[in-house]
Amino acid sequence: MKEDGSVDYEQLKELAEWHVQEGSDAIIACGTTGEASTLVDEEHLAVIDTVVKQVNGRIPVIAGTGSNDTKHGIFLSVEAEKLGVDGLLIVTPYYNKATKKSLVAHYEAICSQVNLPVILYSVPSRTALNLTVEMVTELKKIPNVKGIKEASGDISQIVAMARLVDEDFALYSGNDDQVLPMLSVGGSGVISTIGNIAPKQTSQMIHHYFAGELEAAKEIQLAQIPLIQVIFSEVNPVPVKKAVGLLKGIETNYRLPLGQPEDETVANLQKEMTAYGLL
Structure with a gap:
């Protein structure tokens, strides 16, 4: 928007x-x-x-x-x-x-x-x-x-x-x-929701699984959990939309009844996106 x-x-x-x-x-x-x-x-x-x-x-x-x-x-x-x-x-x-x-x-x-x-x-x-x-x-x-x-x-x-x-x-x-x-x-x-900001990794997880590379798939699934938790810490899609904005340098605007996420949520997004290698 x-x-x-x-x-x-x-x-x-x-x-x-x-x-x-x-x-x-x-x-x-x-x-x-x-x-x-x-x-x-x-x-x-x-x-x-x-x-x-x-x-x-x-x-x-x-x-x-x-x-x-x-x-x-x-x-x-x-x-x-x-x-x-x-x-x-x-x-x-x-x-x-x-x-x-x-x-x-x-x-x-x-x-x-x-x-x-x-x-x-x-x-x-x-x-x-x-x-x-x-x-x-x-x-x-x-x-x-x-x-x-x-x-x-x-x-x-x-x-x-x-x-x-x-x-x-x-x-x-x-x-x-x-x-x-x-x-x-x-x-x-x-x-996927997290696929909006980590499409490559999410797709790789699926393809690893079907290729029989179960450990590689499990590694991606478990690594995503902290970021998934932040993405769903407020009502969906508020945090993930902000995450897309952070990732792509896009100004994030919402239509009511949705609004901007809390400052703590944004800080947590920046922290977990950095830890996951997205920022």
């Missing part, structure tokens, strides 16, 4: 290009680690369009198009498909939650209007709606539902969810501090 609150599309292009060069395996445009919830539809779609055009097919671009209004979710998903994204990340409805029956109907309604692969997103700490194994068992019957970003933090649920993994359904970690545990039971990777 610029100081006047408008979206800084030029900086967005530079960040997208940096991620390509650093080895990110994909980019989520308008995910929930950001301020998509404060964007009007025209801005939301313009951000997606900007990232798609900058990346230009070099890595997949996945658009966040979830909503607590099914009709709105359909609109964003259909428009994102027109812009050329490779997939959709669709968070569960929030605030006006849903029963199992209506939740399935919600996802069916959105998925029926697009031809893109869809990743479900369960983050009950933010939405107050947990995608249980029973719910996901039903949802994965929808033909273009191809995976889930699981951010419940409940290891028992994650292990149970891993039993649903097959060649048509992938399990992604939604928590940076649980990546290797999830990979160990059949996960495919992470949709």
Whole structure:
């Protein structure tokens, strides 16, 4: 965001290009680690369009198009498909939650209007709606539902969810501090917050794991923990956005209700980013 609150599309292009060069395996445009919830539809779609055009097919671009209004979710998903994204990340409805029956109907309604692969997103700490194994068992019957970003933090649920993994359904970690545990039971990777400032290392961790280089993967996972703790010391995405600003020399502005992090948080970010070799 610029100081006047408008979206800084030029900086967005530079960040997208940096991620390509650093080895990110994909980019989520308008995910929930950001301020998509404060964007009007025209801005939301313009951000997606900007990232798609900058990346230009070099890595997949996945658009966040979830909503607590099914009709709105359909609109964003259909428009994102027109812009050329490779997939959709669709968070569960929030605030006006849903029963199992209506939740399935919600996802069916959105998925029926697009031809893109869809990743479900369960983050009950933010939405107050947990995608249980029973719910996901039903949802994965929808033909273009191809995976889930699981951010419940409940290891028992994650292990149970891993039993649903097959060649048509992938399990992604939604928590940076649980990546290797999830990979160990059949996960495919992470949709990451720390990846916004350490994309190369985070991607390397995943690739090390699948190459059988378990010690190298574990070393990266454990080394990231202190920085992850600072990134989540205030409400996401306030600290990680400040961290991006520190890393790239970008002025950091927020849209209310988000605001600047506490001075202590900034100091801790500088300390841990330096210790991790980012600054």
